[in-house]
Amino acid sequence: MRLEEVDSSAWLALEGAPEDPQSGFRFIDLCSVDRGGRPQARVVVLRRVDRLERLVEIHTDTRSQKWVELSNNPIATILGFCASARVQLRLSGTVRLHPPGSDLANHAWSKLSSWTRSTYAGGPPGDEPNQDEINSFTSGADADGKAFFGVVLFQAESLDWFELGKPTNRRAILDYDNAGVLTASRWVNP
Numbered sequence: 001m002r003l004e005e006v007d008s009s010a011w012l013a014l015e016g017a018p019e020d021p022q023s024g025f026r027f028i029d030l031c032s033v034d035r036g037g038r039p040q041a042r043v044v045v046l047r048r049v050d051r052l053e054r055l056v057e058i059h060t061d062t063r064s065q066k067w068v069e070l071s072n073n074p075i076a077t078i079l080g081f082c083a084s085a086r087v088q089l090r091l092s093g094t095v096r097l098h099p100p101g102s103d104l105a106n107h108a109w110s111k112l113s114s115w116t117r118s119t120y121a122g123g124p125p126g127d128e129p130n131q132d133e134i135n136s137f138t139s140g141a142d143a144d145g146k147a148f149f150g151v152v153l154f155q156a157e158s159l160d161w162f163e164l165g166k167p168t169n170r171r172a173i174l175d176y177d178n179a180g181v182l183t184a185s186r187w188v189n190p
Contacts, residue, residue: 001170003172003174003185003186003187004182004185006161006172006174006185007159007174007182007185010087010089010159010161011049011051011054012051013025013082013085013087013089014046014049014051014056014080014089015049015050015051017046017049018045018046018047018048018049023082024080024081024082024083024084024085024087025046025080025082025089026045026046027043027044027045027046027080028043028044028046028056028078028079028080029041029042029043029044029078029079029080030042030043030044030058030066030076030077030078030152030154031076031077031078031079032066032069032070032073032076033069033073033075034065034069035069035072040065040066040069041079042066044058044060044066045058045059046058046080047059047108048108050180052180053155053179053180054093054155054156054176054180055153055154055155055156055180056078056091056153056154056156057108057151057152057153057154058151058152058154059108059112059149059150059151059152060150060151060152061120061124061125061148061149061150062099062100062148062149062150063124063125063148064124064125065125066152067097067150067152070095070097070152071097074094074095074096074097075093075094076092076093076094076095076154077090077091077092077093078090078091078093078154078156079091085163086163086164086165087161087162087163087164088160088161088162088163088164089159089160089161089162090159090160090162091154091156091158091159091160092156092157092158092160093154093155093156093157093158094154094155094157095152095153095154095155096152096153096155097150097151097152097153098150098151098152098153099150100146100147100148100149100150102151104151104153105149105150105151108149108151109146109149117145117146117149118145119145120144120145120146120148120149121144121145122144122145155178155180156176156180157175157176158173158174158175158176159173159174159176160172160173161173161174168189168190169189170187170189170190171187171188171189172185172186172187172188173185173186173188
């Protein structure tokens with residue numbers, strides 16, 4: 001496999017993941033840095049990928065710690081592993097936050113199901129819901145949730161591609177410019 005094929009196959013797999021519930025890359029780890037300089041990782045749902053611009057879209061509650069951490073430090077890493085392909089993708093880059101009411105947040109909100117919208121209603125993430133919040137989840141009410149819905153747009157600067165193989169593993173590093181253009185690539189192993 002050539003490095004151009006590694007690049008293409010990785011981004012095609014990511015791009016298809018949001019629409020494929022069986023994709024190993026549908027749920028990915030988003031890693032940020034807290035105020036104390038400690039890495040923080042959490043599993044998020046991959047919502048949209050633009051493979052040409054190397055953008056990854058994630059949705060979140062703006063009251064969450066990840067939103068606070070990314071507001072303070074936009075440097076982040078995304079990690080995904082697809083067991084069936086035996087491929088790990090580690091993307092390094094920066095994020096741009098699109099808060100409630102922004103064009104991107106409004107557009108993304110309009111495409112969400114009622115059930116997904118309802119998950120943004122109620123108290124901040126991690127709080128125990130009260131009975132009113134539980135009722136709003138089951139009734140499908142979502143107007144309050146829109147006030148807390150934000151979009152994290154991750155711009156990849158590099159991709160560390162790793163394939164578990166037999167008899168040997170393979171690893172490649174690919175670098176991108178701000179427009180998503182591949183600027184450098186190299187095999188690390190073998």
